[in-house]
Amino acid sequence: MKMYLPPPGERNSRRGFLKKGLLGGVVLALGGGGWLLSRPSATTPVPDGVKVLNEREFAVMHALVQRFVPAHATFPTPDLLNTTLACDAILAMTEEVTQTEVKQLLMLFENALPNFLFGRRTKPFTQLDVDEQDRVLEEWRDSTLTLRRTGYVALRGTVMAAYYGNKDTWSAVGYPGPPAGIHDPNAPVWKGGDAPRPPGNGTYIEPEATP
Amino acid sequence: MTGRIFTAEDLTSDVSIECDVCVIGSGSGGAWTALELVNQGKRVVMLEEGGFHTRREFDMTEARAFPNLYQELGNRTTDDLSITMLQGRSVGGGTTVNWCSSFRTPQRIVDRWKDQHGVDTVTTEALTPHWDYIEKRLRIAE
Numbered sequence: 001m002k003m004y005l006p007p008p009g010e011r012n013s014r015r016g017f018l019k020k021g022l023l024g025g026v027v028l029a030l031g032g033g034g035w036l037l038s039r040p041s042a043t044t045p046v047p048d049g050v051k052v053l054n055e056r057e058f059a060v061m062h063a064l065v066q067r068f069v070p071a072h073a074t075f076p077t078p079d080l081l082n083t084t085l086a087c088d089a090i091l092a093m094t095e096e097v098t099q100t101e102v103k104q105l106l107m108l109f110e111n112a113l114p115n116f117l118f119g120r121r122t123k124p125f126t127q128l129d130v131d132e133q134d135r136v137l138e139e140w141r142d143s144t145l146t147l148r149r150t151g152y153v154a155l156r157g158t159v160m161a162a163y164y165g166n167k168d169t170w171s172a173v174g175y176p177g178p179p180a181g182i183h184d185p186n187a188p189v190w191k192g193g194d195a196p197r198p199p200g201n202g203t204y205i206e207p208e209a210t211p
Numbered sequence: 212m213t214g215r216i217f218t219a220e221d222l223t224s225d226v227s228i229e230c231d232v233c234v235i236g237s238g239s240g241g242a243w244t245a246l247e248l249v250n251q252g253k254r255v256v257m258l259e260e261g262g263f264h265t266r267r268e269f270d271m272t273e274a275r276a277f278p279n280l281y282q283e284l285g286n287r288t289t290d291d292l293s294i295t296m297l298q299g300r301s302v303g304g305g306t307t308v309n310w311c312s313s314f315r316t317p318q319r320i321v322d323r324w325k326d327q328h329g330v331d332t333v334t335t336e337a338l339t340p341h342w343d344y345i346e347k348r349l350r351i352a353e
Contacts, residue, residue, distance in 0.1 A: 093278045157286060165274040178271030187266035193215035 047085050051092040052099050053106070060106040061087050061155075063126045067133050068159040075172045078163055086162035102158075105151045109136070214249070216302065218263050230254040237261075238304020243345060261301035280308050313351055315342050 044062045046055050053061060062084040069078045078084070091099050109125045125136060140152040163169060170177055188198040230253075234245045237259040245255045262279060269276075277285030282298040289296065299305040316338065324330040346352040 090278070094284060153288070154286065161273065161277065165272070182266065183270040184266045189263075189265050189267065191216040191218070191221075191263075193213060 044084075047082065049085060050088050053088050053091070053103065056110070057103050057106045058084065058088070059126050060110045061159075063133065064106075064109070064137075064155055065159050065163075067130065067137055068156050069163050072172070076166075076168050081163065081166045081168055083159065083163045083166070086166065087158050090158055090162055102154065105155065108151070109140075109155075216263055228256055230256045232256075233258060236304060237302050238299065239306050241304070242306070259302050259304075261299070261304070263302040264307065276308075313346070313349065 044059045046058050050058060065078045065083050065087065069083065071077070091102055094102075111124070125133060128136065137152065140148040143149050143152075164173070167177065190198050232245075232248050232253050232255050234241045234248070234255060234257045237245075237257050241257060241259075245257050248255050264279060268279065273285075280299060280301050281287070282296075282300045285295070285297060287296045287298060288294060297308065299308040301307045316335075318335060321333070321335050321338075324333060343352070
């Protein structure tokens with residue numbers, strides 16, 4: 001895996017959405033380095049259609065999904081909704097630098113060595129039991145290291161978007177779905193020029209010219 | 212007015228355009244600037260990083276809206292990550308995703324521009340006639 005080390009003094013790239021703070025770029029690179037992965041991850045079957053995550057990254061994302069999505073009696077399970085696959089689909093929509101950062105972040109969660117240095121843990125995340133995983137997540141959520149806090153928010157946000165974005169969760173939360181009457185898949189696409197402006201769904205009045 | 216929107220698929224080869232002014236951003240700031248310059252006879256090109264979206268895509272789901280219509284896929288936050296800042300990223304910018312809100316710049320912000328950035332020509336007094344003009348044109352003035 002390619003290591004990404006920001007040049008000295010480089011501000012956070014506008015395109016990378018992880019806020020790395022002072023050390024974060026280096027820490028992230030440590031996590032992504034394959035040569036530090038000392039123990040194997042627990043695996044999970046990777047479904048067809050995965051675009052961004054490799055098998056190991058998918059396993060870590062899957063473990064995060066299980067912890068982030070609350071288990072409620074009336075809510076569909078994330079396994080039923082293929083939430084981990086949906087997370088991958090969300091990542092596929094992002095720019096390459098974001099995809100790389102998230103992949104590195106997932107490996108940072110998983111990797112034993114940097115987490116030993118920063119968190120006194122020696123087992124990969126996917127091999128911890130659920131209580132230990134929850135503790136790791138709290139550690140990241142409340143960390144003094146900006147990268148960990150941003151990483152936590154980013155991953156949790158992705159998982160929640162993937163889960164609640166699925167309409168099969170809507171009835172469980174009491175959401176009746178989007179209001180009708182706005183979306184029109186056949187709406188004209190007007191790009192101006194000599195083409196006449198199509199009628200809108202309201203009243204349009206040409207504004208007066210500047211005096 | 213003969214303005215035309217060009218999206219990526221319309222540009223099949225390199226294009227060279229001569230103009231008087233290039234406005235970066237097609238949101239509420241850029242749009243007004245471009246309009247006024249055009250009305251004064253300038254040739255204006257506007258550049259917009261976001262996509263051109265219409266009612267075809269406005270299906271009112273977060274899954275579609277957040278990645279396509281918002282800065283940083285809807286993940287932009289304050290530095291401490293505590294508050295989400297939903298800012299538009301599309302032709303129309305914030306005006307595509309917001310409605311029923313048009314604020315005059317609060318005095319404390321004008322003061323900050325002066326105190327922290329040394330901008331002392333853009334005062335509330337200087338801005339007021341422009342706000343009056345725009346609010347009248349937008350039909351939001353009383």
